[in-house]
Amino acid sequence: MALAKTLSAAEPGAHSAAAQPVIVANNLTIGYSLHRERKLLTALKNITLTVNKGEFVVLVGPSGCGKTTFINAIAGIVQPWEGTVEVNGQPVTGPGPDRAMVFQDYALMPWRTVESNIRMPFELKNLGLSKQEMDERVHRYLKLVDLNGFEKSFPYELSGGMKQRVGIARALVTEPDILLADEPFAAIDAMTREAMQSELERFVTQTRQTVVFITHSIDEAVMLGDRVVVISYRPGQIKEIVPVNLPRPRFDYDVKALPEYGELREHIWRLVKDEALQAARGGK
Amino acid sequence: MSVQSSSATPPAESGRYTDAQWSFAEFWRRWGSWFITIINLTCFFILWELFARSGAISPLFLPTASGMFETLYNGLTTTAPPGSVISGSILDHLGYSMMTLFTGLAIACVIGIPAGLLMGGNRAVETILSPYIWALASLPRIALVPLFILFMGFTVKMQITIIVLSAVFPIIINAWAGVKTTEKSLLSAARVFGAGKWDLYRKVVFPYTLPFIISGIQQGIGRGLIGVVIAEIFGGSRGLGYLIQRAADTFNSSLMYAVLMLLVIVSLSLINFTRWLEAYVAPWRRLDRV
Ligand SMILES: Nc1ncnc2c1ncn2[C@@H]1O[C@H](COP(=O)(O)OP(=O)(O)O)[C@@H](O)[C@H]1O
Numbered sequence: 001m002a003l004a005k006t007l008s009a010a011e012p013g014a015h016s017a018a019a020q021p022v023i024v025a026n027n028l029t030i031g032y033s034l035h036r037e038r039k040l041l042t043a044l045k046n047i048t049l050t051v052n053k054g055e056f057v058v059l060v061g062p063s064g065c066g067k068t069t070f071i072n073a074i075a076g077i078v079q080p081w082e083g084t085v086e087v088n089g090q091p092v093t094g095p096g097p098d099r100a101m102v103f104q105d106y107a108l109m110p111w112r113t114v115e116s117n118i119r120m121p122f123e124l125k126n127l128g129l130s131k132q133e134m135d136e137r138v139h140r141y142l143k144l145v146d147l148n149g150f151e152k153s154f155p156y157e158l159s160g161g162m163k164q165r166v167g168i169a170r171a172l173v174t175e176p177d178i179l180l181a182d183e184p185f186a187a188i189d190a191m192t193r194e195a196m197q198s199e200l201e202r203f204v205t206q207t208r209q210t211v212v213f214i215t216h217s218i219d220e221a222v223m224l225g226d227r228v229v230v231i232s233y234r235p236g237q238i239k240e241i242v243p244v245n246l247p248r249p250r251f252d253y254d255v256k257a258l259p260e261y262g263e264l265r266e267h268i269w270r271l272v273k274d275e276a277l278q279a280a281r282g283g284k
Numbered sequence: 285m286s287v288q289s290s291s292a293t294p295p296a297e298s299g300r301y302t303d304a305q306w307s308f309a310e311f312w313r314r315w316g317s318w319f320i321t322i323i324n325l326t327c328f329f330i331l332w333e334l335f336a337r338s339g340a341i342s343p344l345f346l347p348t349a350s351g352m353f354e355t356l357y358n359g360l361t362t363t364a365p366p367g368s369v370i371s372g373s374i375l376d377h378l379g380y381s382m383m384t385l386f387t388g389l390a391i392a393c394v395i396g397i398p399a400g401l402l403m404g405g406n407r408a409v410e411t412i413l414s415p416y417i418w419a420l421a422s423l424p425r426i427a428l429v430p431l432f433i434l435f436m437g438f439t440v441k442m443q444i445t446i447i448v449l450s451a452v453f454p455i456i457i458n459a460w461a462g463v464k465t466t467e468k469s470l471l472s473a474a475r476v477f478g479a480g481k482w483d484l485y486r487k488v489v490f491p492y493t494l495p496f497i498i499s500g501i502q503q504g505i506g507r508g509l510i511g512v513v514i515a516e517i518f519g520g521s522r523g524l525g526y527l528i529q530r531a532a533d534t535f536n537s538s539l540m541y542a543v544l545m546l547l548v549i550v551s552l553s554l555i556n557f558t559r560w561l562e563a564y565v566a567p568w569r570r571l572d573r574v
C-alpha cells in the first residue's frame with residue numbers, strides 16, 4: 001500500500017507541466033427533490049475537481065453515487081445547489097457547443113437514420129458552418145467510426161457497438177473541447193469494447209480533447225485514465241484521486257503486463273469495493 | 285475508430301443483402317396463413333349456405349350466404365335513383381356514413397392531438413383538464429345520444445358530435461401518454477446538443493409521440509364507427525345504421541346481413557390501414573415488439 005499512499009498525495013493535474021484548467025468544479029453540491037417522499041436527496045457533496053486541457057479523467061464509484069449527476073452538471077443540464085462549475089473560465093449555465101456527451105444507452109433518435117442522427121447537433125445549434133462544411137464533417141466522422149455504408153440505416157438495424165459508434169460520431173462532429181462520456185461502453189461486448197477503447201484513446205490523444213469518462217470497469221479506468229477519481233457513496237464525495245502514470249498509447253504498450261498496472265488496479269478495486277459494500281448496506 | 289480488422293461488424297459491401305432462395309417452406313412461411321384463411325372462410329360460407337338452405341332457421345332471420353352476397357353486390361354496384369327509399373342503394377348509404385365518420389374523425393384529430401400534446405407538456409393544463417377527460421372518457425357515449433337528439437334533433441350535426449365524442453378521448457389519452465413516456469435519455473441528448481424548449485417538442489417529443497397518436501386514431505376509428513351506427517339507428521334517414529334499422533323493419537334479412545358484412549369489411553380495412561401507417565412511421569417500435 002506504499003504506492004497507494006504516494007499516489008493519493010499527488011495533486012490533481014500535477015503530472016502535467018503546463019496545466020491549463022478547462023473544467024473547474026468548486027465545492028459542488030447537487031441534489032434532487034423527491035416528490036413522493038417529500039425529501040431532498042443530496043447526490044453529490046462538496047466536489048472540488050480541476051480537469052486540465054487534454055486530460056483524460058475517469059470517474060468510478062458505486063451505482064447511485066452521483067457520477068451521472070456530476071457529468072450532467074458539467075454538461076449544463078443539471079443545476080447545482082451550491083458551488084459552481086466553470087468551463088474555460090465561464091460558469092456553466094446551460095449546455096454549450098464546447099461540450100458533447102456520449103450516453104450509456106446511446107440515446108439515438110430511433111426515427112432518424114445514422115447520418116441524420118450524426119447531423120442533429122448542427123440542426124440544434126448554429127455553429128456558423130456552411131452546408132458543405134457540415135456535410136464534410138458528418139462524412140468524416142462517419143468514416144472515423146467506421147460506419148460508411150450505414151448512412152441510411154436506422155439505429156434499430158444496428159448492433160450495440162455500432163449504435164455506440166453513432167453516439168460517438170454525434171458527439172465528435174461538433175469538435176468539442178470537452179468530451180463527456182457516461183458509461184459509453186458498458187453495454188457492448190468485450191471484444192468490441194477493447195477495440196473502441198483503444199481507438200478512443202488514440203483519437204483524443206491526437207486531438208488533445210479533454211475527456212471526463214464514467215465507467216464501472218476498473219480495467220477500463222486504468223487503461224484510459226490519466227487520473228481516476230473514486231467517488232464515495234451517498235452523499236457522493238471524492239474519496240481519492242489516483243493518478244495513472246502509464247505510458248501511452250496503452251493498448252500498444254501492453255501495459256496490462258506491467259506490475260504498476262496490477263497495483264493500481266488492486267488499489268482502485270479496494271477503494272471501490274469498500275464503497276460498494278457501504279452502498280449494499282444501504283448507505284452511511 | 286477506423287479499425288478495419290477489429291470492428292464488430294464489417295462495413296457494408298455490395299454483397300451484404302442477398303435474395304432469399306425460392307423454396308416451398310419459405311413460400312409457406314410468407315403466404316401460408318393467407319392460404320389457410322381463404323380456405324377457412326370459404327368453408328364457413330359454404331356451411332352457412334347449406335345450413336340456411338336446410339330450412340332449420342327461417343330465412344327471415346338467416347338469409348343464405350349467396351343471397352347476402354348478391355344483395356351486397358347489387359347494392360354496391362347500383363346507385364339508387366334520387367328519392368327512392370332503400371332498395372339496392374347500399375353504396376349511397378355507405379358513402380354517407382363514411383363522410384360523417386371521416387368528418388367526425390378529422391374534427392376529433394384536430395381537437396384531440398393538440399389537447400393531448402398540451403396535457404402531456406404542461407402541468408397546469410394537465411391538472412385542470414384531466415378530471416374532465418377521465419370523466420367523459422369513462423362515460424358510455426351511448427348515454428349521451430338522447431341528450432344530443434334533444435339538443436340538435438336528428439341532424440348530421442348530432443351524428444358528427446357523437447362520433448367526435450367517441451373518437452376524441454382515445455386520441456387525447458394516447459397523445460398525452462406518448463408525451464409523458466418520451467424517453468428521458470433522448471431529451472437529455474437533445475438538450476446537451478443545444479435543443480431549446482421548442483426544439484425538444486418538435487424534434488423529440490412529437491416524433492416520439494406520433495406512433496402513439498396513430499394508435500389513438502386507430503382506437504378512435506373503432507369507437508367512431510360504433511358512434512356512427514348508433515347515431516344512425518337512433519334517428520336519421522341515411523347511412524348504414526339507418527339501413528340496418530330499415531332492414532329490420534321490413535324483415536329484409538339479406539340486406540341486414542349484407543350491411544353487417546360491409547361494416548366488418550370497412551372496420552377491418554380501416555384498422556389495417558392504421559396498423560400499416562403505424563409500422564410505416566415507426567418501424568422501430570414494431571421491431572421492439574418482436
Ligand atoms: N432525476 C432524478 N430525480 C431524483 N433523484 C435522482 C435523479 N437522478 C438521480 N437521482 C438520484 O441521485 C443519486 C445519484 O444518481 P446518479 O448521478 O445517476 O448516480 P450514478 O450515475 O453514479 O449511478 C441516486 O441516488 C439517484 O437515485
Ligand SMILES: [Mg+2]
Nearest residue numbers: 067068069182
Ligand atoms: Mg449513472
